[in-house]
Amino acid sequence: xxxTRTRTAVVLAAATAALGLALPSASAASCSTAxxxxxETVSDGGGGTLDDVRAxxxxxxxxxxxxxxxxxxxxxxxxxxxxxxxVQDGSxxxxxxxxxxxxxxxxxxxxxxxxxxxxxxxxxxxxxxxVGGYRTxxxxxxxxxxxGSSTVGLGVRARLPFRVLVLDGPGDxxxxxxxxxxxx
Numbered sequence: 450x451x452x453t454r455t456r457t458a459v460v461l462a463a464a465t466a467a468l469g470l471a472l473p474s475a476s477a478a479s480c481s482t483a484x485x486x487x488x489e490t491v492s493d494g495g496g497g498t499l500d501d502v503r504a505x506x507x508x509x510x511x512x513x514x515x516x517x518x519x520x521x522x523x524x525x526x527x528x529x530x531x532x533x534x535x536v537q538d539g540s541x542x543x544x545x546x547x548x549x550x551x552x553x554x555x556x557x558x559x560x561x562x563x564x565x566x567x568x569x570x571x572x573x574x575x576x577x578x579x580v581g582g583y584r585t586x587x588x589x590x591x592x593x594x595x596x597g598s599s600t601v602g603l604g605v606r607a608r609l610p611f612r613v614l615v616l617d618g619p620g621d622x623x624x625x626x627x628x629x630x631x632x633x
Contacts, residue, residue: 481509489530527554574593612627
């Protein structure tokens with residue numbers, strides 16, 4: 450019986466190689482994608498300022514991080530959801546994004562001080578963070594800050610599962626984290 454299993458494994462491996470297919474890696478098998486793709490909202494909170502937006506790559510997901518200054522994690526309010534099109538705060542103008550799905554990330558924190566000085570000023574609104582070479586992210590665009598909230602548009606490869614976390618630090622601030630899985 451073990452000879453039959455060995456032959457089957459050898460034939461399967463040869464067929465896989467001949468067709469140019471890749472077997473799933475051990476790390477892919479351990480990736481949890483049970484997050485879902487429904488909106489995630491915490492309406493309480495607000496305050497502080499948006500100071501930076503950055504991104505990172507992980508084995509199972511791509512990560513977007515919004516750095517918030519002067520606000521505790523318990524006070525961060527947000528709304529993250531897939532939308533037909535992300536629009537600019539205030540004007541309602543469409544924000545074109547690369548990718549097959551648009552994820553709108555709204556944090557109830559302004560990107561400016563009470564006096565109107567910008568605390569977050571990306572290199573360009575359309576390319577707020579460079580995400581070339583990422584598996585899931587296609588584009589990060591800053592859609593602006595209006596009436597105490599800031600919006601970031603995230604163009605993704607497809608409508609994939611995501612999760613939202615709020616973490617303490619650094620310093621007297623916190624971070625709004627959006628992870629988008631590479632697969633379902």
